[in-house]
Amino acid sequence: MQLPVMPPVKPMLARSVKGIPDPDAFGDGLSFEPKWDGFRCLVFRDGDKVVLASRSTKELNRYFPELVEALRDNIPERCVLDGEIFVAIGDRLEFERLSERIHPAESRVKLLATQMPSSYVAFDLLALDDTSYLPEPFSVRRQQLELALAGVREPIHLTRTTTDPAVAQEWFDQFEGAGLDGVVAKPLGKPYAPNGRTMLKIKHARTADVVVAGYRLHKTSTAARPLLGSMLLGLYNEEGALQHVGVAASFTDSRRAELVDELDVLRMDLDDHPWARWQDDDAHTEDRLPGATTRWSSGKDLTFVPLAPTRVAEVGYEHMEGTRFRHTAQFKRWRPDREPESCGYGQLEEIMKYDLSKVLI
Missing domain, CATH: 2.40.50.140 (Nucleic acid-binding proteins)
Structure with a gap:
């Protein structure tokens, strides 16, 4: 695997704030998105090689074999994505069902991959082809992410975003009914900071x-x-x-x-x-x-x-x-x-x- 951003990489983190923040207080403004209640996962793909890396940089491939195949079929041949693995039952995320996928028995993993298949939602781009997007502001990374994933199909998704704090507040009030965990705000002008608490998270209390x-x-x-x-x-x-x-x-x-x-x-x-x-x-x-x-x-x-x-x-x-x-x-x-x-x-x-x-x- 030869990518401009190579594992191990720790994902960018968030610090807690109370209430939807004012975008005007953050220079170039904020981009808001749902806070997904799943397993944080960086995806590294170079041709046929796909690596799913956890927040602690551990490889997750053996637990989500169906997701490895879906990513290989959907995302660009050479890229690094930041996102979340989730399991949806009906129209709601089910974290407990996701946790069951971390099982030591390969036979159990294969059974659950069929019975409770996982999905992946991408929300940031770290690299594409020979270009590292780590130094780029989120506004640029998001634009390139939308272009790179324009043709993806289930179970691979792109998260929704908004720059309107009123819409973010509406999401905060409503999205929990789908099993989500709140709202994340990302400064539009900031680069990707591995293991840095650059983002803001607003959670229910x-x-x-x-x-x-x-x-x-x-x-x-x-x-x-x-x-x-x-x-x-x-x-x-x-x-x-x-x-x-x-x-x-x-x-x-x-x-x-x-x-x-x-x-x-x-x-x-x-x-x-x-x-x-x-x-x-x-x-x-x-x-x-x-x-x-x-x-x-x-x-x-x-x-x-x-x-x-x-x-x-x-x-x-x-x-x-x-x-x-x-x-x-x-x-x-x-x-x-x-x-x-x-x-x-x-x-x-x-x-x-x-x-x-x-x-x-």
């Missing part, structure tokens, strides 16, 4: 009242000084069962010690706990109970301290992935005014459905 039903000890915890590592959070479903929805984990060491003492009065026997079946792998698969071993957690100690489900906390979260918080939640405060039984899925914000085809070119 919400709060929910949840039941704290247990905790895990921190990895530095000792018998002499126990420290809370993460709170286990629950919401009641329509059948009245307490569903494990995620964890809250960001605390100072002093607060971790205080929380162990504070929650000690709530400790109870696992046999009497709503998640008493946590050691049953089948139950974990069915109800997302904490404690079962998966290929993601193999070798980790997932035991937890069960607590009487009587304490309610307010937590911040970005969005849901199925029945769970997509990322670690942020503890905000205790809610002694709330009854645990009132902490159900009904409180969560309803997101309108959005046709995924309207997000893609």
